[in-house]
Amino acid sequence: MxxxxxxxxxxxxxxxxxxxxxxxxxxxxxxxxxxxxxxxAGPPSDFGLFLSDEDPKKGIWLEAGKALDYYMLRNxxxxxxxxxxxxxxxxxxxxxxxxxxxxxxKTVTDMLMTICARIGITNxxxxxLVRELMEEKKEEVTGTLRKDKTLLRDEKKMEKLKQKLHxxxxxxxxxxxxxxxxxxxEEHETLLLRRKFFYSDQNVDSRDPVQLNLLxxxxxDDILNGSHPVS
Numbered sequence: 001m002x003x004x005x006x007x008x009x010x011x012x013x014x015x016x017x018x019x020x021x022x023x024x025x026x027x028x029x030x031x032x033x034x035x036x037x038x039x040x041a042g043p044p045s046d047f048g049l050f051l052s053d054e055d056p057k058k059g060i061w062l063e064a065g066k067a068l069d070y071y072m073l074r075n076x077x078x079x080x081x082x083x084x085x086x087x088x089x090x091x092x093x094x095x096x097x098x099x100x101x102x103x104x105x106k107t108v109t110d111m112l113m114t115i116c117a118r119i120g121i122t123n124x125x126x127x128x129l130v131r132e133l134m135e136e137k138k139e140e141v142t143g144t145l146r147k148d149k150t151l152l153r154d155e156k157k158m159e160k161l162k163q164k165l166h167x168x169x170x171x172x173x174x175x176x177x178x179x180x181x182x183x184x185x186e187e188h189e190t191l192l193l194r195r196k197f198f199y200s201d202q203n204v205d206s207r208d209p210v211q212l213n214l215l216x217x218x219x220x221d222d223i224l225n226g227s228h229p230v231s
Contacts, residue, residue, distance in 0.1 A: 004068060007078040010038045014078070021069035025049055025062040032081050039081055048105055050080040057184050061105035088180070089190040090115060090129075093217040097190060102180075109176040115193065128196035131172040131185065 003018040015036055019028055029049060033039045039047070049062040051071065061084065062071060073079075086104045088111075091097050100118050102111045108129060116124035173196065174183055185191070 004073060005075045006068075006073065007076065008032055008036065009078055009080045010036060010082070013038045019068055021073075022067050024065065024067055026064040028068060029064070029081065036081075042083070046083055046085055047081060048084045050082055051077070052080060057182055059181060061179075063105075086180075086187055088115075088187075090119075091190050091192050092119075093192070093194065104181060105179065107177055107179055108174045108183075111180070112176075119193075126195055126197040127193060128176065129174045130192040130194050131174065131189070132192055 002021075004021050005016060005018055008015050008017050010032075013036070017032070017035065019031070023031075025048075029044065029047065032049075033044060041047075048064070050059060051062060051073075052059045060071075062068075062079075084103050084105045085101045087099050088102045089097055089099050098119065100115055102114055106114075112124045112127055112129070115129075116122070116127060121127065171194070174180075174185070174191070
């Protein structure tokens, strides 16, 4: 089998290395650490091979359990050997912001396990992350409703639209099955941690002040903005 010639980039260092196409990504990383001193900058588990693209959303992390030929690499392709960790700013509903290191190669589902564990939330499967809408977009939506005279004539329709205006469906929830990179989430962004699913009240630990405070703030805000109408 013809060897695959790849350029391995580590910071400012670029080395050309030969690999068998059937080499597993895990083994390729091990070979890189053995042959390039600059690759010994930290624990092996913190690093991986990244195939960049002109479109940041299309850059991908190679999975350790797959072979190089799975990714249809060609001779001369450049692979980055770099840290998978990235800082992620999380805003809680009480306004506090926490910076947590997450694995850039993981999906949102896997990241939530890490995020909730760091914060002290046990039922991570009920939480999700939201990209907040820009204020001008919100104004555009509400302004359109104010100017539509036809809707104003129909009180019942208007009431229904008002209720829909503040539902969880309108929130820009991240896709749990995709990575932050695939969804275009940049490092400077701050994401909102919010409870999305309410499977059972038994999942609420009455002795957990962190979880109780988050639920209180979310319930309060949802009542005030009309998500949960109260009679």
